[in-house]
Amino acid sequence: MKRAVITGLGFVTSIGNSRAEVSRSLRETRTGIEPYPEFVDDPEVPISLLGTVKGFSFPSTDFEDWTFPPTYKLSRETLRPMAPNSLFAYFALRQAIDDARLTPEQVSDPATGLLCASGGSMGMAYANYETMLRRGVMKCPPMSVINSIPGSLYINLVPAFRIKGVSLGISSACASSAHALGQAIDLIRLGRQQRVFVIGAEDCDKFSILPFAAVRALSTQTDPEKSPCAFDRKRDGFVGTGGAVTMVVEELETARGRGVTDDQIYGELLGWGQASDGYNVLAPSPDGEGLARAMTMAMGDAGVPPDLGDYLTAHATSTPFGDPSEIHAIKRSSPDAARRPLVSSTKSLTGHGLSLAGVMEAAFCGLTLREGFVPVSAHITELDPMCEGVPVITRPVDLAPAVVMNNSSGFGGTNVAVVMRRWTP
Numbered sequence: 001m002k003r004a005v006i007t008g009l010g011f012v013t014s015i016g017n018s019r020a021e022v023s024r025s026l027r028e029t030r031t032g033i034e035p036y037p038e039f040v041d042d043p044e045v046p047i048s049l050l051g052t053v054k055g056f057s058f059p060s061t062d063f064e065d066w067t068f069p070p071t072y073k074l075s076r077e078t079l080r081p082m083a084p085n086s087l088f089a090y091f092a093l094r095q096a097i098d099d100a101r102l103t104p105e106q107v108s109d110p111a112t113g114l115l116c117a118s119g120g121s122m123g124m125a126y127a128n129y130e131t132m133l134r135r136g137v138m139k140c141p142p143m144s145v146i147n148s149i150p151g152s153l154y155i156n157l158v159p160a161f162r163i164k165g166v167s168l169g170i171s172s173a174c175a176s177s178a179h180a181l182g183q184a185i186d187l188i189r190l191g192r193q194q195r196v197f198v199i200g201a202e203d204c205d206k207f208s209i210l211p212f213a214a215v216r217a218l219s220t221q222t223d224p225e226k227s228p229c230a231f232d233r234k235r236d237g238f239v240g241t242g243g244a245v246t247m248v249v250e251e252l253e254t255a256r257g258r259g260v261t262d263d264q265i266y267g268e269l270l271g272w273g274q275a276s277d278g279y280n281v282l283a284p285s286p287d288g289e290g291l292a293r294a295m296t297m298a299m300g301d302a303g304v305p306p307d308l309g310d311y312l313t314a315h316a317t318s319t320p321f322g323d324p325s326e327i328h329a330i331k332r333s334s335p336d337a338a339r340r341p342l343v344s345s346t347k348s349l350t351g352h353g354l355s356l357a358g359v360m361e362a363a364f365c366g367l368t369l370r371e372g373f374v375p376v377s378a379h380i381t382e383l384d385p386m387c388e389g390v391p392v393i394t395r396p397v398d399l400a401p402a403v404v405m406n407n408s409s410g411f412g413g414t415n416v417a418v419v420m421r422r423w424t425p
Contacts, residue, residue, distance in 0.1 A: 112197070
């Protein structure tokens with residue numbers, strides 16, 4: 001089959017809005033989480049922290065009120081149907097196109113596709129429904145359907161970038177963009193597309209995050225230097241975030257044919273696996289059996305034995321039940337304790353990006369492969385004893401990983417694992 005490589009990345013995240021900023025934050029264990037005034041100032045809200053996206057402001061649902069970095073100029077026609085998540089995605093896609101050095105003709109080519117993942121804009125949906133109920137349906141903005149639904153990303157980005165290949169929105173909770181990445185790998189390997197933009201994006205506000213308080217999934221800590229703390233004995237839930245990340249997945253010979261050099265390739269996507277728990281709508285299977293099968297499938301698809309991986313970016317949301325399930329999955333999929341990969345949770349720095357998480361953390365893996373480092377799992381003061389036998393990284397290590405894996409899981413027990421390697425011709 002054809003080979004899939006990563007030729008471009010774009011970031012709008014809590015830890016930076018560029019590749020350089022994100023890399024520095026990961027290397028230096030800089031958190032993007034801070035107290036969020038709308039949470040702190042409301043006595044009815046039980047949480048305080050959010051992985052905020054800096055440089056963007058959305059004081060209302062009217063795009064005329066929005067502020068964002070002046071890096072790119074957007075027309076009124078482009079902005080009008082957008083929600084915050086699609087604006088984040090626009091910036092991340094522009095970055096990735098520039099990073100991959102793609103021409104407008106290569107972007108707008110039938111061989112170039114777009115796979116997106118988002119839960120939609122809850123804030124836009126709320127505002128639109130409120131207008132409909134209070135003022136009548138004919139008072140709703142004309143774009144009220146487009147700017148709130150989960151498919152808003154590809155609906156906005158396809159015309160904005162003149163995409164002519166595959167376009168699709170994927171929704172599988174917090175595994176959504178990981179599923180999108182897996183589908184992109186298959187499209188490339190089967191020769192159905194020459195390149196695919198994989199994008200995950202979420203709003204970053206109370207409407208997208210607070211519903212998780214009702215399921216007791218969010219951390220109630222107030223200090224961003226202490227929480228979230230995946231794998232720590234005192235973890236009490238995740239901290240939410242938003243933003244967007246884009247990965248350019250390209251067929252190797254196509255990339256070479258347009259002049260991409262070996263040092264421009266972030267890594268090769270070797271394979272992926274997916275499996276379900278068949279257990280519960282909210283909680284993961286306690287024994288990690290579903291995720292373990294996804295990891296084993298990914299390694300088999302990649303042709304990688306269980307003891308060959310160097311580093312694993314865990315899904316690890318810092319919830320009391322999720323982290324132990326993943327630790328069991330790691331032990332199941334890699335039985336030899338002496339040869340298990342180093343493990344960390346970058347969500348302890350960024351917050352949990354929901355549908356965005358899979359491709360964001362896969363992009364972090366691309367950085368670790370090309371730049372030769374591994375991020376620390378932050379805020380661990382007392383490693384949970386259940387992690388015995390799994391090398392969770394609590395302080396910087398000197399390692400340039402050659403083979404890495406990224407895990408993602410979502411409500412309903414859906415699991416995805418992706419394997420990639422450092423590019424060597």
